[in-house]
Amino acid sequence: xxxxxxxxxxxxxxxxxxxxxxxxxxxxxxxxxxxxxxxxxxxxxxxxxxxxxxxxxxxxxxxxxxxxxxxxxxxxxxxxxxxxxxxxxxxxxxxxxxxxxxxxxxxxxxxxxxxxxxxxxxxxxxxxxxxxxxxxxxxxxxxxxxxxxxxxxxxxxxxxxxxxxxxxxxxxxxxxxxxxxxxxxxxxxxxxxxxxxxxxxxxxxxxxxxxxxxxxxxxxxxxxxxxxxxxxxxxxxxxxxxxxxxxxxxx
Amino acid sequence: xxxxxxxxxxxxxxxxxxxxxxxxxxxxxxxxxxxxxxxxxxxxxxxxxxxxxxxxxxxxxxxxxxxxxxxxxxxxxxxxxxxxxxxxxxxxxxxxxxxxxxxxxxxxxxxxxxxxxxxxxxxxxxxxxxxxxxxxxxxxxxxxxxxxxxxxxxxxxxxxxxxxxxxxxxxxxxxxxxxxxxxxxxxxxxxxxxxxxxxxxxxxxxxxxxxxxxxxxxxxxxxxxxxxxxxxxxxxxxxxxxxxxxxxxxxxxxxxxxxxxxxxxxxxxxxxxxxxxxxxxxxxxxxxxxxxxxxxxxxxxxxxxxxxxxxxxxxxxxxxxxxxxxxxxxxxxxxxxxxxxxxxxxxxxxxxxxxxxxxxxxxxxxxxxxxxxxxxxxxxxxxxxxxxxxxxxxxxxxx
Numbered sequence: 001x002x003x004x005x006x007x008x009x010x011x012x013x014x015x016x017x018x019x020x021x022x023x024x025x026x027x028x029x030x031x032x033x034x035x036x037x038x039x040x041x042x043x044x045x046x047x048x049x050x051x052x053x054x055x056x057x058x059x060x061x062x063x064x065x066x067x068x069x070x071x072x073x074x075x076x077x078x079x080x081x082x083x084x085x086x087x088x089x090x091x092x093x094x095x096x097x098x099x100x101x102x103x104x105x106x107x108x109x110x111x112x113x114x115x116x117x118x119x120x121x122x123x124x125x126x127x128x129x130x131x132x133x134x135x136x137x138x139x140x141x142x143x144x145x146x147x148x149x150x151x152x153x154x155x156x157x158x159x160x161x162x163x164x165x166x167x168x169x170x171x172x173x174x175x176x177x178x179x180x181x182x183x184x185x186x187x188x189x190x191x192x193x194x195x196x197x198x199x200x201x202x203x204x205x206x207x208x209x210x211x212x213x214x215x216x217x218x219x220x221x222x223x224x225x226x227x228x229x230x231x232x233x234x235x236x237x238x239x240x241x242x243x244x245x246x247x248x249x250x251x
Numbered sequence: 252x253x254x255x256x257x258x259x260x261x262x263x264x265x266x267x268x269x270x271x272x273x274x275x276x277x278x279x280x281x282x283x284x285x286x287x288x289x290x291x292x293x294x295x296x297x298x299x300x301x302x303x304x305x306x307x308x309x310x311x312x313x314x315x316x317x318x319x320x321x322x323x324x325x326x327x328x329x330x331x332x333x334x335x336x337x338x339x340x341x342x343x344x345x346x347x348x349x350x351x352x353x354x355x356x357x358x359x360x361x362x363x364x365x366x367x368x369x370x371x372x373x374x375x376x377x378x379x380x381x382x383x384x385x386x387x388x389x390x391x392x393x394x395x396x397x398x399x400x401x402x403x404x405x406x407x408x409x410x411x412x413x414x415x416x417x418x419x420x421x422x423x424x425x426x427x428x429x430x431x432x433x434x435x436x437x438x439x440x441x442x443x444x445x446x447x448x449x450x451x452x453x454x455x456x457x458x459x460x461x462x463x464x465x466x467x468x469x470x471x472x473x474x475x476x477x478x479x480x481x482x483x484x485x486x487x488x489x490x491x492x493x494x495x496x497x498x499x500x501x502x503x504x505x506x507x508x509x510x511x512x513x514x515x516x517x518x519x520x521x522x523x524x525x526x527x528x529x530x531x532x533x534x535x536x537x538x539x540x541x542x543x544x545x546x547x548x549x550x551x552x553x554x555x556x557x558x559x560x561x562x563x564x565x566x567x568x569x570x571x572x573x574x575x576x577x578x579x580x581x582x583x584x585x586x587x588x589x590x591x592x593x594x595x596x597x598x599x600x601x602x603x604x605x606x607x608x609x610x611x612x613x614x615x616x617x618x619x620x621x622x623x624x625x626x627x628x629x630x631x632x633x634x635x636x637x638x639x640x641x642x643x644x645x646x647x648x649x650x
Contacts, residue, residue, distance in 0.1 A: 085607040097630040097644045107630040111611060112646065115626050116284070124618055124626070127548065133611030 038082075038136065038170050041074040044236040045222055049199055050229050054135075054170045056198030057161060059142075061175045061182055066203040067220040070103060070240055072138045072172045077104030079170065084135025086110045087128050089121045091144035103246045118145035122156030125171070130163040141174040142193065143186045154190040161196040173197070180204075182225070200225035209241060217241030252361045252412075253479070254373055255395035256339075256384035259404070261355035263294035265331045266321060268381040277315050280323040280352065281308050284625075291323040292352040304353050328352050331382065336482045338376045347392075347479040356399070357384075358392055358479050374407065389415060393475035397426050415473025420446030427467055432633050433460070445471040486590035488526065490515055497536045497579030504580055508561040509554075511585055516554035519593070525550035527589030527620040529557065531564040534582035541568040544588075546621040552593045561585060589620055615649060624648060 015024045037051030052058045052075050060068040076086045086105070088095055090112055097107055111134070115121040121139065128134050145153055164171055173193060175185050182202050187193060194200060202223040209217040220238045224231045241247045258264055263278045277296035281288045288308040293315075301314035312318060332350040336357055339346045343359035350356065359373055374386050386407035387398025394415045401422075402408040410418045419426075422445045424437045436459075442448055448456070448471035456464030469475065490511055498504045519525060529551070530544035543564045551557060569576060615627055628646040 083607075085611055087611075097632075107632075107644075109608075110630065111615075111649070112628040112630060113626055114628065116622065120622055120626070123548070124622075127614050127618055128611060131610050131614035133607055133614045135607060 036168060038075050039078045040071060041078055042071070042236070042238045045071075045201075045238060048222075048224060048229070048231050048234055048236045049201070049227055052170050052172065053198045053228075054168045055164055055166075057164065057171045057173060057193070057196050058199040058201070059173045059175055059193055059197040060201050060203060061177055061185060061225070062203030062220075063177050063180045063205070066205045067218070067238065067240055068174050068176070068203050069140065070246060071201075071203065071222075071238070072140070072174060073100050073103035073105055074246070075170070075172060076100075076110070076136050076138060077106070079136035080106045080109050082135070084109075085133065087113060087125065087134040087137040089113045089115065089125060089137065089139045091115065091118060091121055091139075092141055095140065099246070102242075118148040119152050119156055122153065122160055126156070126160045126163045129160065129167050129169045129171070132167065134169055136170045136172070139171065139173045141176050142191075143176050143178070145188050145191065146186055148188060150189040150191065153188050154192065157191060157193065157196060194226065197226060199227050203238075206237070209239060216243065217247075252388055252390060253392050253395045254343075254359045254361055255387040255389075255392070255399040256335075256357045256359070256373060257387070257396070257399035257402075258355045258382055258384050260292070260294050260298075260353070261332070261350060261382070262292035262323065262328050262352040263297075264382050265328050266324075267294075268331070269327070273319070277302075277318040279308070279311050279315065279318040279320045281320055283322050291325075293318075323352055325352060328355075332357075333485065335376075335382065337484050339373055340482070340484065342373055342376060345479050346482045348482040356396065358395065360479055361388075374405075378405075389418075389473075391415065391473060391475035392477055392479060393428075393470050394419065394473050397422065400426070416446075416449060419471060419473055420444065420449065424448060424471075427470060429467065433463075485588065486524075488515060488518055488524075488587040488590055489584065490518075490586075491582065491584040493582045494580070497581045499576055499579040501576060504565060504576065505562055507580075507583065508565060508585075509558045511583065512558035512561055513554045515585060515587060516552065516557055519552045519587070519590075522590075523593055524590050525552040525593035526587035527551075527591065527617075528587070529560045529564070530586040530588065531561055531568065532584040532586075533565065533568060533580050534584075536579040536581050539578075543568045544586075546589075548621065549617055550589075550591060550593065557587075612649070 012024055036054040038054065039046050039051045060071055062068040080086060086109060088110055093114055095112055100110070101107060113121065113124055115124055125137055125139065128137065160171070175193070177185060202225050204221050206219040206221050208215050209219060217240050220240060222236045222238060224234050226232060262280050266278055266280065267273045275296070276294070277300060278294035279290055279297055279302060280292040282291045290302060290304050290306045290308060290311045292304055293302050293311070297311070297315045297318050300318070302311035302318060308320065312320070328350070332348060332355045336346050336348040339357055339359050343361060345360040347358040374384065383405045385399050385402040385404050387395040387400070387402055388407060389395040389398055389410040390412050394410050397419065398408040398410050424442055424445060425434060426445065427448070429437070437448070448468060451468060453468070456468050458464070460467065492507070492511055494507060498507055527550055528544055528546045530542065532540055532542035534540050545560055545564060547556070547560060551560070618626070625648070627649060629649050630644050631647060633643040633645055
């Protein structure tokens with residue numbers, strides 16, 4: 001073993017001497033919590049994922065009303081509590097300021113963008129991220145990109161991912177699953193969002209929460225589809241309640 | 252003295268200037284990009300029939316069934332307003348322009364005592380451009396604006412120095428620059444005229460509206476300390492070249508464009524400038540002209556970047572896929588628009604929290620130059636922090 005390690009070290013040294021020190025390197029050990037993250041307001045989900053990663057893409061998949069928008073807005077509120085500015089790309093023109101405020105979003109620290117096209121949205125997101133203008137951005141939603149030409153979108157996403165990697169901004173992409181099938185999300189052709197996403201979460205509504213005969217919220221189940229924390233396939237249960245303000249369990 | 256020139260129905264006036272056959276027609280100018288299409292501006296006839304800007308087109312047509320629907324040409328209206336501002340700049344050292352498709356306002360600072368004669372000259376200049384304003388003349392910006400709003404088209408109303416408060420006193424509070432909620436609030440307090448607002452004790456409005464209250468009281472008394480925000484004409488760098496022999500191959504054209512890019516970059520560098528938009532027009536041997544323009548993602552100053560954009564534009568407009576061009580290029584004109592001082596920017600590798608808003612503003616300015624207005628909004632409540640079941644809000648474009 002010792003000689004094998006010696007030979008490996010010698011080979012690495014030889015390559016580095018010939019091609020430079022960056023030609024071949026051993027990976028530096030990285031602590032699991034080295035990536036800065038934003039809390040989701042749901043401790044069970046934070047325990048599973050460590051929070052939503054900054055400098056990367058988080059994809060939230062779910063049927064409409066499964067809680068993806070609520071989760072995104074709660075994360076925005078958390079980021080704003082840490083003095084971040086938020087950018088909300090509202091492609092579907094469905095942003096509800098009243099609901100956002102009830103989720104704790106500070107509207108004076110939020111910029112709402114309603115671009116004319118999906119490509120323009122990706123470009124605006126890239127420009128804002130590269131300029132260090134936002135700490136969190138929400139892309140609502142991927143389904144609104146379906147009518148756009150595929151090539152430029154794929155390239156736009158690649159550029160956005162590259163800009164994110166050099167920033168401290170967390171990007172949240174909302175992907176509605178109109179038929180509930182997580183295996184066939186509504187992506188435009190060539191739009192490799194699952195590839196670029198650092199974290200992918202699938203939300204499903206489990207049950208309504210009732211108090212006597214009044215609905216006071218609902219329970220949603222989150223399945224981790226992709227994570228660098230090694231928690232793929234694991235699940236967390238979220239309770240979202242409404243009583244004037246929208247609360248996640250633990251907030 | 253300040254002269255205020257006001258066009259009540261600016262967009263409609265521009266449409267009529269371009270097509271005199273539209274005179275007397277009820278015009279409905281529609282933003283077709285919106286879904287459903289909405290009325291952006293209307294002529295006096297359409298407004299009288301009940302159509303108002305902001306209305307959905309079907310609603311506007313229900314109120315004004317004979318109205319002629321035209322797509323709003325926002326760029327043309329902007330061009331016309333800027334043209335007027337540039338004409339007035341020849342007559343006054345300081346001009347301010349504010350225009351929305353429906354109306355346009357121009358203020359001109361008349362520094363000497365020959366104000367009336369100067370105002371007449373301003374009016375004539377506007378008339379020569381084919382757009383007849385109503386003119387208000389007063390010592391302050393606000394009073395001149397109110398005077399213009401009361402004057403008829405083609406007339407001037409002059410408020411003498413010291414007569415401002417008496418002139419404003421009987422007028423309605425609707426003339427104050429306040430949103431609908433603010434106006435409603437004044438009406439609830441029983442304040443109907445500017446005279447009543449002017450007579451309020453100093454702290455009364457301040458207590459309710461803060462600094463805005465002080466400003467409103469000052470305005471109602473005819474005092475407006477706000478100076479004019481000087482209008483600056485669009486800066487443009489233009490370079491036209493006519494080769495001795497028409498350029499017949501793609502390679503020749505490319506080299507020619509590269510030399511032009513070097514010249515333009517030199518000019519930008521000498522002035523410490525960058526540009527936001529690049530336009531290219533090619534005059535072909537067969538007598539036709541082809542052109543295009545592009546707004547780069549970020550302000551551009553370097554020769555390499557300019558050359559790349561000019562090449563791409565040329566390919567785009569000539570649909571050049573082969574070495575030989577179908578028609579030789581006899582003349583080339585490159586125009587750099589949106590010229591602005593090129594400022595270096597220190598990027599923060601660990602950008603977080605502090606200063607994000609300022610950086611966002613900077614990015615927004617570039618994005619607005621590239622994609623135009625109507626993309627970015629801030630949300631503000633109309634009902635303050637009232638815990639209403641459904642709170643009302645407004646979307647405003649950031650400044």
